Amino acid sequence: MASPGPLIGATDAAPPGSVDIHEGDNLVVSRMLADASFTLIYLDPPFNTGRAQERSIETARSAASVPPTAERIVRRGFHGREYERIRGDLRVYDDTFDDYWSFLEPRLLEAWRLLADDGTLYLHLDYREAHYAKVLMDALVGRERFLNELIWAYDYGAKTRRRWPTKHDTILVYVKDPKSYWFDSEAVDREPYMAPGLVTPEKAERGKLPTDVWWHTIVPTTGREKTGYPTQKPEGILRRIVQASSRPGDRVLDFFAGSGTTGAVASALGRDAVLVDHNPDAIAVMRERMPHARVFAEPGR
Numbered sequence: 001m002a003s004p005g006p007l008i009g010a011t012d013a014a015p016p017g018s019v020d021i022h023e024g025d026n027l028v029v030s031r032m033l034a035d036a037s038f039t040l041i042y043l044d045p046p047f048n049t050g051r052a053q054e055r056s057i058e059t060a061r062s063a064a065s066v067p068p069t070a071e072r073i074v075r076r077g078f079h080g081r082e083y084e085r086i087r088g089d090l091r092v093y094d095d096t097f098d099d100y101w102s103f104l105e106p107r108l109l110e111a112w113r114l115l116a117d118d119g120t121l122y123l124h125l126d127y128r129e130a131h132y133a134k135v136l137m138d139a140l141v142g143r144e145r146f147l148n149e150l151i152w153a154y155d156y157g158a159k160t161r162r163r164w165p166t167k168h169d170t171i172l173v174y175v176k177d178p179k180s181y182w183f184d185s186e187a188v189d190r191e192p193y194m195a196p197g198l199v200t201p202e203k204a205e206r207g208k209l210p211t212d213v214w215w216h217t218i219v220p221t222t223g224r225e226k227t228g229y230p231t232q233k234p235e236g237i238l239r240r241i242v243q244a245s246s247r248p249g250d251r252v253l254d255f256f257a258g259s260g261t262t263g264a265v266a267s268a269l270g271r272d273a274v275l276v277d278h279n280p281d282a283i284a285v286m287r288e289r290m291p292h293a294r295v296f297a298e299p300g301r
């Protein structure tokens, strides 16, 4: 695996934040973490790869193991009855998605429990899952808590000629409290105007605030950032998220951590990160990428 170079943001003023890496199932590890203790949670669950196998195990396990707090949220809190009804309706359209959601639901409930009162949850999905997930998330936590749908558009790889080539991911953004959440647009790196001639030279020089459509390259196949982990996300995407939705000193959680992009970026920007992954390869990549991290073995081992 390529050894990653210096991090984007490593020169920012804040001293690097701490990083704790946990090896293990995120449902198990998340239960060891305190309520409302993270300002920012970014989740990038696996898409459909290996879903069928994992789902049958997780469905059985999750039914038995939704923690009391989480269960309270779904069954009695927020939109309990409505949620169950909507989930039932979606099952009729796509039972494959329903199986996938059985894996995700208990984890999303844990994420919601862990999210601070001013916190923000980013849920990174692909186009096959984003729409069902949006409907279910609205019903689960309340539509009024939905903040944004971010489109990350890239342009890489083979292109079909039978339809519009799909070259984007969707990131759904929810806030714990729509009246009081942390969002600092001033802290976000600006980007060039598409038509700089239409604005004043000062504005063109300063650049524009990114909108909800983010054109950003995938992790280059060669280069500083590449770790070799197959599903690695670009630091530039996480950098915007961390800059906007957390402050230096805040705690950031990613419990589908993979190569640890969230932790690497958060730490470089002075946030404290907690990362979880059950794949030993991911743990090895993260160790190399963040030599300053503390690594904890799988609970019960």
Ligand SMILES: C[S@@+](CC[C@H](N)C(=O)[O-])C[C@H]1O[C@@H](n2cnc3c(N)ncnc32)[C@H](O)[C@@H]1O
Binding pocket: 024, 025, 026, 027, 044, 045, 046, 047, 229, 231, 232, 233, 234, 255, 256, 257, 258, 259, 260, 261, 262, 276, 277, 278, 279, 282
């Ligand atoms: C899409 S990848 C995340 C990639 C990451 N955002 C990055 O930039 O490298 C999803 C990760 O979730 C991990 N994962 C899947 N199910 C898990 C579970 N139940 N507990 C912990 N990790 C899990 C996989 O091992 C994989 O590394």
